[in-house]
Amino acid sequence: DNEIVMDEDNIREYDKRYNLHSWSAQKNLNPLVITKAEGIYFWDINGKRYFDMSSQLVNVNVGHGNKEIIKAIKEQAERLPFIGPSYAVDVRSRLAAKVIEKAPDNMGKVFFTLGGADANENAIKIARMFTGRQKIFSRYRSYHGASFGAANLSGEPRRYTCEPGLTGFIKFFDPYIYREKIEFKSEEEASRYYLNKLKEQIIYEGADNVAAIFLETVTGSNGVIIPPKGYLQGIRDICDEFGILMVCDEVMTGWGRTGEWFACDNWNVKPDIITFAKGITCGYEPLGGVIVDKKIAEYFDDNVLMCGLTYNAHPIGCAAGCATIDVYEKEGLIENSKKMGKVLGAELEKLKEKHACVGDVRYIGLFSAVELVKHKGTKEPLVPYGKDPEKIMPRIIDKLRERGFSTYSHENCILVAPPLIIKEEELKEALSILDEVLDFVDEYIEK
Template structure:
């Protein structure tokens, strides 16, 4: 097919996620390498969101491709009840990366069903039914993960499943209280969560589920004492602490897993995205030794046809090995410091930039109408004038490809990006922010 034929056929026959279908105009991709991809007219685009914050090692990674090919030559599939070398190897590798309290891995197909199975296991293990998650969260769009989600993408699933309870994020920028310190803010949010747990009946709560760092709802980085405070609540009431590491896992924040930034040990960790970087779909849950031991004598009512798919696990083994081989964490911390510094310059320079938040190569620019009032550039859950779409269009005109959500623009490039490449791309952001100040305020 030509590029135009691919586009027209896609529009005619494919349903595109999170979109009104009328007017969709997809780029037909002919080739891709590193942090770049090209359309059929030869235009080069920069992937500054790692596709869906999953293509951590970029396009065209030979190590992963070769591992997939080798597995194809051996066999493409055996069911989850059989022993497969790639499945066994990856499970051990993941446990070796985890804190010493973790015991086993249950593989899934992606992040949504990883979270579905995480809460399912927590409920079975505790015998309780309620699950807490935050308002500014996204955990997947399947029915359970969608009820776990707090932001507007959950609305289509409502009325929802009983037992899902929402609480507020430690979103200091938008908190009307003026805290004397970050530590004071952390204490406040932990105290409010403890109070809510008590009001809901602490002996009915199975799990508290959090994106370790809120992802598509704004890269909300909690105070240092927040996660330890939540850990103590869980310990005090026998609640399972589930960290959703679907976005933050595998180097995105400068640590292998996001929770390592806060010195806590979760009971369950859900993962996907960066485990294979999208080369083959794969996700899963890592569970503690105590939970694993419980299921030695109690029936595990979880199962998926493609759990631990051999091709996905082969990709995962190669991908995890590549993170170490290529010193990815070192690069994330080095280039991430440059990203954070430049974003802070944008915050100081432009009226439209209310706040910037960055950790590693995980960052967001929060756009406002007024820095003093902090009024968001678009209302929560709405964009009647299509302002964020227009801003995305301005970036696309400069071949800077990313996504927006609410009043945020996200910059989460592949973890292999160089400082030179990053600075080249941030010039484009600089240009667009100047236009926003001039034309949108």
């Protein structure tokens, strides 16, 4: 209704009356009303400024309000906002070529989707078509999306929305060394342990039935779990041994987040399939995709690719994608992610040293998590798995937000993943807010 003047109260009132928010009981929601976003900041309707320390949902890598991307979207909207997926369009061709140029050199072609979940849905189908096999392995501490297939792929509690789950989706444990009961002498030894277990599990599932192993190259939402040395290469070797496809979900980690174009580049491992979304357009338009190895691309020369979306390779999304990749290049954001990642890591180590409540900090590029505990020695998590009766984690997030630091938490971890354009002074200023709030958490656990 154009006649209604939207002020803070009725924006919220209409929102509460008509909008369904994800992953929430609706009654007690009290969303901030946001009116502006620029660079690493956004502002609420009262003019209060927030550091966007999660880049929203770890997707706004280039920061807010980028003029180049907005211009490309406007131009595409005026020129050709939509044409069906069967036609060739300049931005469609250009973006596909750019994606393949940035991906590891074994990659051949890309199938564009609208986001991460449908990228994974299509990757499952492609892996099954290519191998003629059915079973799909993925890890417990993983999130691959909320649509039915992607939720079955996910291992964490958001998977419970589709219990008892689809047959043929098998879970294995991730290399979460900090919480492992075994003390490993080295990262390599840890990798060997997890890989041997996985190999045993594959054999017992019938290796010939397994189409693909899906993994977030660096586990994201579930606590930024970084693969130990030799782990990803070990997965690659297992896949090669048994003719299984290695699928890296780079929805969160792709496009510079970890200091390389794709996280797998940190270990020089070449997966057969990469799924991506988020950072390809940084939220300026919805876009995702599935990148496939040359041999998979060739397979579909003669075999029908049974995948389709009305908005496959949407021209406005592709225009935004082209402009976003140009921004990464022109502004040197992949390099800045690596450089600022070192600062972030050093600062987080100081917080761990200083605060009794910080059990572990994990970081790579501008992707990090602070794991909170009740006791450093016992590693008892600040909140038990899947439960938070005293709502401690939301209280910590609220305290951060009150002080102008916006992020989110998962289980007992606080995510820190600012836009890749952040400067050293800004990063340090934001982390001083985190430092202050961790003092409260120290007091809480000492009580």
